[in-house]
Amino acid sequence: MGMTITEKILAKSAGKNIVKPGESIWLNVDTLMTHDVCGPPTIGIWKREFGEKAKIWDKDRVVIFPDHYIFTANKHANRNVEILREFAKEQSLDNYYDVGTDRYKGVCHIALAEEGYNLPGTVLFGTDSHTCTSGAFGMFSTGVGNTDAAFILGTGKIWEKVPESMKFTFNGAMPEYLTAKDLILQILGDITTDGATYRAMEFDGEAVFSLGMNERMTLTNMAIEAGGMSGIIQADEVTEAYVKERTDKSYEIFKSDADAVYQSKYEYDVSKLEPLVAKPHSPDNRGTVRSVEGTKLTKCYIGSCTGGKITDFMFAAKLLFGQETKVPTFIVPASTEVAAQFEVETFNGVTLKEIFTNAGCEIAQSSCAACLGGPDDTFGRSVDHDIVISTTNRNFPGRMGSKKSEVYLASPLTVAASALTGVITDPRDYL
Amino acid sequence: MNNKITGKAFVLGNNIDTDQIIPAEHLVYSMTDSEESKLYGKYALSSVPIQESGLPGGGIKFVDVGKHLSEYSIIIGGANFGCGSSREHAPFAMQVAGVKAIVAESYARIFYRNSVDGGFVIPLDSTMKINDKIKTGDEIEIDLDQNKITNLTTGTSYQLNPIGDVLPIIEAGGLFEYARKTNMISQ
Ligand code: SF4
Numbered sequence: 001m002g003m004t005i006t007e008k009i010l011a012k013s014a015g016k017n018i019v020k021p022g023e024s025i026w027l028n029v030d031t032l033m034t035h036d037v038c039g040p041p042t043i044g045i046w047k048r049e050f051g052e053k054a055k056i057w058d059k060d061r062v063v064i065f066p067d068h069y070i071f072t073a074n075k076h077a078n079r080n081v082e083i084l085r086e087f088a089k090e091q092s093l094d095n096y097y098d099v100g101t102d103r104y105k106g107v108c109h110i111a112l113a114e115e116g117y118n119l120p121g122t123v124l125f126g127t128d129s130h131t132c133t134s135g136a137f138g139m140f141s142t143g144v145g146n147t148d149a150a151f152i153l154g155t156g157k158i159w160e161k162v163p164e165s166m167k168f169t170f171n172g173a174m175p176e177y178l179t180a181k182d183l184i185l186q187i188l189g190d191i192t193t194d195g196a197t198y199r200a201m202e203f204d205g206e207a208v209f210s211l212g213m214n215e216r217m218t219l220t221n222m223a224i225e226a227g228g229m230s231g232i233i234q235a236d237e238v239t240e241a242y243v244k245e246r247t248d249k250s251y252e253i254f255k256s257d258a259d260a261v262y263q264s265k266y267e268y269d270v271s272k273l274e275p276l277v278a279k280p281h282s283p284d285n286r287g288t289v290r291s292v293e294g295t296k297l298t299k300c301y302i303g304s305c306t307g308g309k310i311t312d313f314m315f316a317a318k319l320l321f322g323q324e325t326k327v328p329t330f331i332v333p334a335s336t337e338v339a340a341q342f343e344v345e346t347f348n349g350v351t352l353k354e355i356f357t358n359a360g361c362e363i364a365q366s367s368c369a370a371c372l373g374g375p376d377d378t379f380g381r382s383v384d385h386d387i388v389i390s391t392t393n394r395n396f397p398g399r400m401g402s403k404k405s406e407v408y409l410a411s412p413l414t415v416a417a418s419a420l421t422g423v424i425t426d427p428r429d430y431l
Numbered sequence: 432m433n434n435k436i437t438g439k440a441f442v443l444g445n446n447i448d449t450d451q452i453i454p455a456e457h458l459v460y461s462m463t464d465s466e467e468s469k470l471y472g473k474y475a476l477s478s479v480p481i482q483e484s485g486l487p488g489g490g491i492k493f494v495d496v497g498k499h500l501s502e503y504s505i506i507i508g509g510a511n512f513g514c515g516s517s518r519e520h521a522p523f524a525m526q527v528a529g530v531k532a533i534v535a536e537s538y539a540r541i542f543y544r545n546s547v548d549g550g551f552v553i554p555l556d557s558t559m560k561i562n563d564k565i566k567t568g569d570e571i572e573i574d575l576d577q578n579k580i581t582n583l584t585t586g587t588s589y590q591l592n593p594i595g596d597v598l599p600i601i602e603a604g605g606l607f608e609y610a611r612k613t614n615m616i617s618q
Contacts, residue, residue: 024596041462041519048463049607049616053579061490069459076459129517129541145519147460151606155616161596194511198540227514282446336510372455372516396450396515398478 307391
């Protein structure tokens, strides 16, 4: 009987030939990632368990990105970054990307890709639920809590239950009004927020492989919104080209066998799909953009690991070019690399930075910003009864700040179209 | 492990996510400083919409204003308990508020792992939906040997699923304790 790509990668990491879904195995971790919210408590637990003078298991395999609560006056938040800084110094950690230096990157999941840590065939754990994003590179990646991360920090090992796999195949050629965000919102509406709990979500089909790495990461990023342990896309020449440009580390490409067993299979024809939203207050509360068209907005938000990549801003620029926004529109490049590209990438010969500025958008420094609410002074945070349309990944009550606010999740095309009118708008009307 | 757990029930609905359990703005407090970490108990379950807080009627505060300990020590939930972010602050906040066990129909993976590996609370799953059968404030007894939860107020018992693979970790009190017991890491 054949194995899925996920089973093959986990078997290799566990030093076994075969693993089966449901089996608990101990994995050898290739990379551990943490950030400013979960890093300090992870370090705290690690010190408590291994001693103040201990050395971490492998300093070349631990990567830290402060990204969540960065540009704030909140003293607790700033203390957290201070703890990371101290830890990096004490452990001579090279892979630390400090705020206020030119190494600063921004949102961890995008930074992992850009800095060459995402390697096909490897196993990555991170103290963040969206660690599943890295699965776009044909690797196993998943989120864990602080105790698990502290255990990895000391031992390089962790237990995991081998997941069953689900397969999602997207056939056809992507229409210009559709983005990866619409594809994942489609799936979430179909399988709901616990439809993939404890499972690996494998994405396949010509539409998926026609996407660049940024768009592929949007798909795997929101696997966790279906409760998925991981999302994964087999590596191909697009993946290899991206990786080789950023690192010379070695990697191994795994593929699912033709007779691999899946818990379930879903097939879609992308030419039949429409622009979608997730209505308040859950990512699976799917509706077509048409069905909520005209809903009055108080804010538009383009950012986060889901919707703050350069491709997301290229989509937005297409619509915002030469136009003015009708509601406050907040732009948060996920990483400093994306922010730098704003001054280089152009649409109709005009840089993204000019397009957004001329459209009246506010552009922030790279970080998680209002994707998860954060301290009161966070850029773009929802207040009071705000009605927001956002390219982020979660719209639970209070997620973007105010518990009274309502958040619609949508593609960057839909958010940009809505910014132009001040009400929820289908991008097909403007393309 | 103490094989009987008793306490008052606090009943919640489906899809209780980690932002509802402990809102993101509170994630900045120290989890090791014993005074400061009490803030996690103070804000536990503070973002659950008030009409769903303490079912069936709702409108019940989990932790009284000014306190960090709740009078309820057993959470009765629905499906997909603890979905959302990876924050270990969520089961930790429950523990600080005095919760000993959660009984839900199903859990999100990371929350379940965190509860077990951190030794914060014991996550149990019921074989059927029970959050419509137990009321907030009912006296509850959980028998871990018999995989049974009893509503002492009404005298009705319900079956729980066996804990399975992670039982040794729960019995040891967490992942590190388990690893020491089995000599995976040194004493
Ligand atoms: S951008 Fe949002 S979802 Fe992504 S890591 Fe930051 S807070 Fe989490």
